[in-house]
Amino acid sequence: MASGIRDRVAIVGMGCSKFGERWDADADDLMVEAYTECLRDSGLETKDIEAAWLATAIEEIHVGKGGIPLAFGLRLPYIPVTRVENFCASGSEALRGAVYAVAAGACDIALALGVEKLKDTGYGGLPQRSRGALNSMWWANYSAPGSFAQLAAAYRAKHGIAPEDLKRAMAHVSIKSHDNGAKNPKAHLRKPITLDTVLQAPMVAEPLGLFDCCGVSDGAACAIVTTPEIARGMGRKDFITVKAMQLSVSNGVEAGHNSWDGSYFKTARIASSRAYKEAGITDPRSQISLAEVHDCFSITELVTMEDLHLSPEGGAVTDVLDGFFDSTGGLPCQIDGGLKCFGHPIGASGLRMLYELYLQLQGRAGPRQVADPVFGLTHNLGGAPHQNVCSVVVVGRHDA
Amino acid sequence: MIGITAYGGYIPRLRLSRRAVVETNGWAAPGLRSQGKGERSMCNWDEDSVTMAVEAARDALGGSRGRIGALHLASTSLPFADRQNAGIVVEALDLGPEIETLDVTSSQRAGTSGLVAALKALPAGGGSTLFVASENRRSKAAGGQELAFGDGAAALLLGTEGVVAELRASHSTAVDFVDHYRGQTREFDYVWEERWIRDEGYMKLVPSAVRPALEAAGLAPADIDHFILPNPGGRVGRSMAKALGIPEPAVRDTLHATCGDTGAAHALVMLVDALERATPGQWILVAGFGQGCDALVFRTTEALAAALADAPRPLGIRGHLARGRTETNYAKFLAFNGLVERDKGMRAELDNQTALTQLYRRRRMLTGLVGGRCTACGTCQFPKTNVCVNPDCGAFHTQEDHRFADSAARILTWSADHLTYSPDPPAHYGMVEFAEGGRFLANFTDVEPGSVAVGMPMRMMFRVKDYDDNRGFRRYFWKATPAPTGEA
The missing domain is CATH 3.40.47.10 (Thiolase/Chalcone synthase)
Incomplete structure (x- = not known):
């Protein structure tokens, strides 16, 4: 074993x-x-x-x-x-x-x-690139925002949420991250935004507007x-150790078998459950001090809160709107601005998430510092909701 | 008895408002202002003669297939000059490989000449020929052809059993009358004077084929119940009927007001339209003009009444015409047809080279939408793979072929994407699920922005997936489109 x-x-x-x-x-x-x-x-x-x-x-x-x-x-x-x-x-x-x-x-x-x-690349957004000889012949011609936007359609249908209500919760996700990013000198986007700005922004992939999408950095x-x-x-006392490190990779069930409803990340649910077990965490909502999740799009962060078992299923909208994941909330999320505002240079992002937790757990995060954190979680996703890889890492103080 | 045993048609959903065309072009071509009435059918950006042929054929075949021994495709706008286009249709319909195929082209008469040849070549011992005519002609902006033409296809199943319209006679002539031509390297037609085409062309060459055909059928002109004579603009039919002695009510509408002239397909498009309205025991005369003339005389049979009572009925020409969506944005027509150089953005620069080896290995999947059904657990899945996708099964090498093209589907998830490159943004796509099991993230086509919803019933259609302009190739795949239930 x-x-x-x-x-x-x-x-x-x-x-x-x-x-x-x-x-x-x-x-x-x-x-x-x-x-x-x-x-x-x-x-x-x-x-x-x-x-x-x-x-x-x-x-x-x-x-x-x-x-x-x-x-x-x-x-x-x-x-x-x-x-x-x-x-x-x-x-x-x-x-x-x-x-x-x-x-x-x-x-x-x-x-x-x-x-x-x-x-x-010469243009905004992620580069358009070939998906391989066979895939490019049958996969839908999707972009990253378009593939993640699929979550919103399924989430609305599953939980019976009106489009405008979900859109408002998604907007809160982004507003919160902009507030956090504004305090981070290394962040890409450092301006706070208002609800109006988010709701009036040009549509990228329905229902994701410009401010529902993370920076390309x-x-x-x-x-x-x-x-x-x-x-x-080396003389270190309060050093940080890895408590859990899990990766779950889709095997095609979501994309090809009618058992998945399209509203969540199967991989994230599996990887986080394994990670909590590995870390000895039994109640993540109360034990995780702060989380850096893969908020490539506002809807991704929202459903991820449920997939990481931080919000009850169907409860993320309420938690988000209640400010539970704000910097002053019960479980600050994207305290550094996240992908949304710190930015998303793809290969660097998983390590950037860890960087913030590393600073926070050592009390070195300056104006962003959260009081006395014990466990931090990174959630780093790749691919699209119907086929993806999901990494969950838990770190904490060595004595925790 | 040889003749038509089943029929179907396809007209693209988009209908270009002629008024939108002449309002834009009136400054340059004031003479066309008077032609700004009605609509012409126009291919969506992902349609061509092959995709329309597939749809018309599906419409004609319905659920049943029987033994189809040959598939002939008539068109002057085939996407490939050297790659058998009928062969693509066969793969898309999953009819191969034990089948004879043929492309018939190079004349507006390709539809009727091909039909005569196919009928005469029918095997005496049974077996059917699927004869499809499809046309998507290019025309210059601000010209008369742009207003007169339409895009569409028709399909006839030919055979000896269950004939609904029997071929009673035919006569063909060949006269090198060059009313227009399109040189091999040219995109557009070069056209001679309209009055000469009418007086020396139609009025002289059509009767020279029609009269012998009627004589061979033992008919007087007055016996004809339906007279089909495609002519762009639709103004020749009545004077021709008068000259021939055919009763004026028999002259079939050329569908100019709703569809336009579908070229090599139009005689068959009009014939299908006529069959949808005919009763048993009627005489149908079809004339196809173009460097001579073909005349075909059909008599409808009692089986026609039974065919009309069949459920589900093909949408046919009438059903497809009823499903039109008016397009008043002429710029879209220009862009779809490459008549303006649209700034497509850098995302359109993606190299769409197709690995022909891969296309060949997976041709049944890509062209025929054939997936798998696990013989161990019964799970249907797309694509067909080595290991069953059912998490409770996972058996190796158990999947038999299962075709999804005609399966009922519904939307599980969707988005309208303004970022990814599409010739007609926003690009709609989403996860579609099939009733019997199986799903994939599919491109949508012919959807109206704002109308898409989770749970919406969809139908799969064969369309162009990507164009490879660097190499002159186009690749096809299947897309989901709103199912026509309750609309026709």
């Missing part, structure tokens, strides 16, 4: 670049920006890193395949470097590689770095992980 990852790996350094439309920077510059912060934070040097994982998602417009871009960019000393890709959850996959390597005893100190340079984030013993040896 596997013993799980709980408390076997410590995070001893993190860095995150400024996210946004980084017209000034190549992917290489973004990697170095995040990495230098991370090294400083850890007190380690490049020669201490024994293995590295690089996350990038959209290779067509990016740094190229393989581990070479990271090894080149940081001049890593001929160590193992692996590129991972799992859609928008790629960043969490880089972390998983590094954490598992340390837990396995394959190395003592490992690096996970995610980077994406999206603003070299450039950025990089990274983490250095090691064993708790080494962390202690």
Whole structure:
């Protein structure tokens, strides 16, 4: 019986670049920006890193395949470097590689770095790209917002919610994240917005308007992980450990079998249940101090609250409107602005979520600091509601 | 007895308001202002002669198929110059591969000449030929053809059993009368003077084929109950009837007001329209003009009454004409037909190269919408895969073919997407579920913005999925469209 990852790996350094439309920077510059912060934070040097994982998602417009871009960019000393890709959850996959390597005893100190340079396409939104020889011949010609918008139609039908009521709850999700992002100097979008702005915005994919969609950004984030013993040896006392790390990948049931109703993420329900078990969490709604979820679209965040068992099924609309996930609420969510406002450089996002939790759990989050957090959760999703990958990571203070 | 055993038709849902056309073009072509009445059918951006042919054929076949030994496709607007277009229709109808196929083209007479040939070639020992005519002609902006033409298709099942309209005689002539032509590398027709076409063309060449046909059938012109003579603009029929001695009430409407002239398909479109209104024991004369003339004489049988009583009835021409949606935006017609260079945005630059190897391996899935049914647990699924999708089954290599093209479907989820590239934004798509099980995220077509809802009944249609303008290819797949229940 596997013993799980709980408390076997410590995070001893993190860095995150400024996210946004980084017209000034190549992917290489973004990697170095995040990495230098991370090294400083850890007190380690490049020669201490024994293995590295690089996350990038959209290779067509990016740094190229393989581990070479990271090894080149940081001049890593001929160590193992692996590129991972799992859609928008790629960043969490880089972390998983590094954490598992340390837990396995394959190395003592490992690096996970995610980077994406999206603003070299010449247009807004995610790049349009081929889906493969066969898929492109039969898949609907969907965009990211269009595929996630499907959730709203199904959620409304299932719970008997009027379109305007759901739209208002979705708007609250975005308004909350803009309020949070405004307090974050590294965030892409830093302006608070009003309900009117959200409701009047141009439609992107019904019912998602412009402000229901997250930023498309450039950025990089990274983490250095090691064993708790080494962390202690480095003089760290209140360090952060990984409590759970789960990934669930759709196998085609949602897309092809009539048992799924289209209103939720099957993967998120499975991954979060496994993660809570691995972390020893029995009542996530009261035990999770704060969450960084994959709010690529407002409707995604809303249904995700139920999928993570933080809201009862059908109860997310009420929780959202009650402010339960606001910065002052019972379970602050996207305290750093989330994908919505911190931004979404795909390969970096999973690690960016972790970065905020890392700061918060150490009391280093400045004006965004939440009082005395114990457990933080990241939820990093890739794909579309009907076929996706979902990563759930729980981190906490080592003594928790 | 040889003749027509079943019939069907297809007219695209979109109807371009001629008034919208002449209001835009009146500055350049004031002479066309008087022709701004009624509507012409127009293909949606994802329709062509092949997709319309598939629909017309489905309409004619209904649920039953019998043994179809041949499929012939007549058109002068076939999407492929060298790739058998009839073969695509066969794959889409899942009729292959034991079938004879043929494209008939190069003349407005392709529909009638092909029909004569197909009827004469019918195997004596039974078996049917599915004869389909379909047309989607291009025309220049601000010209008369744009107003006169329409898009549409008709399908006739030909055979010896259950004949509803028996072929009693036919006569064909070939005269190289060049009223218009379209050179091999040209997109558009070049047309000679209208009055000459009428006086020297129609008025002389049609009678020279019709008279011998009537004689062979042992008929006097006055015996004709339905006289079908396609002519763009629809002004020749009555004078022709008069010249021939055919009673004026027999002259069939050319459907100019509601559809326009569907070219090589139009004689068959009008014939299907006539059959939908005919009674047993009537005489139908079909004339097809174009570098000569074909004349066919049919007599309807008692089986026609039975066919008319069948349920479900094909929508036919009448049913499809009743389902029209008026398009008053002429710019859309221009954009759909590539007559203006629309700024499609960078998202339209996606390379749509088709892997022909992959298309071949999966042709039944992609062209025929054939999925799988697990023989272990009975679950229907699309696509057909090696491992059953039912989470309680998961059996390997148990799926037999199951075709979804005619399955009832409903919308589970949907969105109208303004971001993704579509020639007709917003792009509608969503998860559709089939009644017997199975689902996939499908593109929608022919939907009206604001009308889509969860639970809406849908029907699958064969359409163009993507155009590959770099290589001159187009790929087809099936899309969901609102089911016609209760509308016709």
